[in-house]
Amino acid sequence: MKISSRLKAVIIAAIDESGGVSEFARRVGLSPATISRYRGGQIKSFSSEAWTKMRPVIDSYINLSNDAGGHNEKHPHGLSVDEQILLKKYNRLSDNQKIRLADILDQLLHEDPRSVNIQFKAAEPVAEYGSD
Numbered sequence: 001m002k003i004s005s006r007l008k009a010v011i012i013a014a015i016d017e018s019g020g021v022s023e024f025a026r027r028v029g030l031s032p033a034t035i036s037r038y039r040g041g042q043i044k045s046f047s048s049e050a051w052t053k054m055r056p057v058i059d060s061y062i063n064l065s066n067d068a069g070g071h072n073e074k075h076p077h078g079l080s081v082d083e084q085i086l087l088k089k090y091n092r093l094s095d096n097q098k099i100r101l102a103d104i105l106d107q108l109l110h111e112d113p114r115s116v117n118i119q120f121k122a123a124e125p126v127a128e129y130g131s132d
Helices: 005-018 021-028 032-040 048-061 081-091 095-109
Strands: none
Touching: 005 021, 005 032, 005 048, 005 081, 021 032, 021 048
């Protein structure tokens, strides 16, 4: 089975949610090296054995019964794969980074959608440990 870009995104999200390559590999019964090659795109299609092992784990993460077509397919919790990936990344941000991201999003929402010129505020300098 060929690995589409959508399916690769689902695999990456499932790997991240499961705690990383090693944990995902343990859950599906494949080697971490093989999972890393799937994640990195070095392997372009699943063997029937690999797909048989991975499918139940991936299905528990997201419903792929519709051929993993578009990025708008919804997770049982109502989020698309793209939304899940963004939420996972957002949750890894510090509180200050979340505030900066909100500012950037406000800028994007208030500008002409055809414009690509985004002005990012420089981060506040952080005092080094031990300096007064």
